[in-house]
Each structure stands twice: as structure tokens, then as C-alpha cells.
Amino acid sequence: MPELPEVETVLRGLEPRAVGRRITGVEIINRGVIIGDPVSFQKHLTGRLVAGLRRKGKALAINLVANGAIHGDCLLVRLGMTGQVVVTRRDAPLLPHTHVRMILNRGAGEIRYRDSRRFGRLRYCTREEVEKVFESLGPDALEMTEKQFRDSLHGRHGSIKAWLLNQQMLAGLGNIYADEALFEARIHPQTPAGKATDRQAGALLRAVRQVLRQAVALQGTSFRDYVDIEGRPGNFLPQLRVYQKTGEPCVRCGAAIRRIIICGRSSHFCPRCQRRPRHRPVQIAS
């Protein structure tokens, strides 16, 4: 599941391979992954130079140059659940679920977009469009200040878990790192977001940063499909302490990890280390 660390890993891998190269051709195998008109997508990308990359949360923008002029337009990539961006030789066998190929000049091979579940999307964006998308996201989880974090929690009635997953609050966390950060901060996932104390908010932000930074350093988590642009899995999997560990002993206290459903998403936590809040949770597991 690509979350912030996985998208950051893709960005870092793509940078040396794509920046400074020209896209000489675009082949759309499955138009379902393209937002907008596929023909105009092709037209806007073909012949363009890749100027640089930019990320906010899980959104990746590949900035484009035309005739030496930067217009601020870009290719926006959202990987969804199973999206993969890989750079391969042009003659590499076409793997299943390859939906788009973008050929790079000077023998740099091609960028391929693969996605078995097709939740991910590629979209050509003008400067205005990409700004609008980025503005709709909360602060990037690694850039957020403690004040922003506390202010944003204030007055929120849903659970802290749902809040962490809400990309308009902070951008970059998905189910894996949300569960891991809550465990690290010893906060019960059903704690009402607005009821978190300053102390808990501080601990949670530190936990979010720590988990994400470590995951970036280890090139992400490959739970099922995620690979980097060279096709390599991430190395964070052995670091997981609660995600998908239902019934296993907590690494801190030995209690059995529990799984409950919050907002239709599974939440894994230690019932002893992460105490249920005194206040009745607003959100009940369905």
C-alpha cells in the first residue's frame, strides 16, 4: 500500500532516471487509469522534458518543461492501493496490469505504470489544477508543525484513527503507518481526535515522524504489491509492530494485538499499551 514513504521512495528513484529526459512517446494500454481525455493526455506529455519531481503526502507530481519554458504543468500520479511506477528497458517483457508506457529519450528506457486493482490514477494537470489538488491536501505529514497538528485536531469529533487517515488533515498516512504511529504513541485508535491532550498530540506527531522517517530510510513497506522503480520491495515489513499482527503478542507488554473496524478500515492495536479513552468513543466499530 503506497503511503508517504513508498511515494517518497518512488520519487527518489525516479529523479536520477527521468529528470532531464524527454518523453518521446506515450502509449496508453488502459485508458481507465487516466483522468481526463486520454488523447489530450498523450498530446500534453509527448515531447515534454521532465523538469523535476514534487510530492505532497501520497501525491506525486512530475513537472514538465516545453521549449525551455516552465509552465508549472505536470503529470500527477496517485498510486492508489497497488499502483507501481517502474523504469525499465524498452524491450523488457510487458508485465500484466501495465496500463501506460512513457518512452524516455537518449536510451533511458521507459516509465511504466502498473496497477492490478486500478485504484490509482494518472492525470495531466495545468499549474492551476495541480495547485488546487495540493491545496486540498493538509500539510505533508513530515512537514507539519506541532502547532498545525494541535490546531487541526481541535474540535474534531471523529476518532483519532479516522483523523490520521483523512488526507485533508495531514497528508501521507495510510492504514499501515497510522496504526504503527498510534501504537508508538500509545494512543487508542478510537480516542476522539479533539479530545487528545496536548501531551498525546505531541507524542503522536513525534511517533508519526519517527515511523515515517524510518520507513523512508528503509524504502517503504511491501505488504503485498509495492515495489520501487527498479522493482525492488521495501524493507520496513520486519519493523511492523501491530499492523496485521492480530492475536500476536505485543512487543512491549505481551498482550494479544486486537483488530477492530473504524470507518470501514481495520485498526490494529495493543489493548494494554493503548488504553481506551475514558470518554465514550464517538465512533463505534461497526
Added chain:
DNA sequence: GCAAGCCTGACC
């Protein structure tokens, strides 16, 4: 049948 990110739409 479950998992997930993101979008839409319904509800208060």
C-alpha cells in the same frame, strides 16, 4: 469475503 485509497453522495 476481505483488503485498501480516493471519490461521490447522503445525512445531520
Added chain:
DNA sequence: GGTCAGGCTTGC
């Protein structure tokens, strides 16, 4: 506006 359910999708 805040909040949540539903739908998309397919491999396990």
C-alpha cells in the same frame, strides 16, 4: 461543514 457509507477492483 463534518462525518461516514458505498463503490470501484482483483488477488489471496
